[in-house]
Amino acid sequence: MVVYQIWPRSFCDGNGDGIGDIKGIVSKLDYIKSLGATAIWFSPLFKSPQNDYGYDIADYRDIAPEYGTLDEFKELLNIAHSKGLKIIMDLVINHTSDEHQWFLESKKGEDNPYHDYYFWRKGKRNNKKPPNNWLSSFPGPGWEYDEKLEKHYLHLFAVEQP
Structure with a gap:
C-alpha cells in the first residue's frame, strides 16, 4: 500500500476562498493516482472549532463546513x-x-449518561487546585476547573480538548 497524506486545509483550494477543500481534493485525485498512491490518508476533516487544526472534533458525523459538505x-x-x-x-x-455534544452533556452532572465519557474529578484545597500534578502535552496543567460543576476535567492536550 502506498499512502498519500492530505492536510485538507492547505492541500488544494477548489472554490477560491483560500482554504483547501473537498472540491480541490477531487480535482487532484488523478494526480495522486499517477504518483502510484493506492490510498489517501486524510488528516482531520470532521466538524471542529479548529483550536488544534481539526484534532478537536466537535462532531464525528459531519464534515467541517470550510471543507465542504457531507454529500461532497x-x-x-x-x-x-x-x-x-x-x-x-x-x-x-x-x-x-469542548464544543462536542458529549462534553456539553457531561457537564450537566454525574447523573448524565455522558458524564463518564470524560475524566471529572474533585480538586484539592477547597476544590480549586487540580486533583494531581499531571501536565498536558501542551504547556500547563492537564486539568481545567469548571465553576458550574465544581470539578476539574482532564485534558491531555489543549484546554479545549477534554
Missing part, C-alpha cells in the same frame, strides 16, 4: 474508490472538542 465527501469517496484509491480517516478518539 460521499462523492469524493465514490470517485476515489472508482479510481482504485482507498481512504483512511484520521480518527481522533482520545479526546473531543
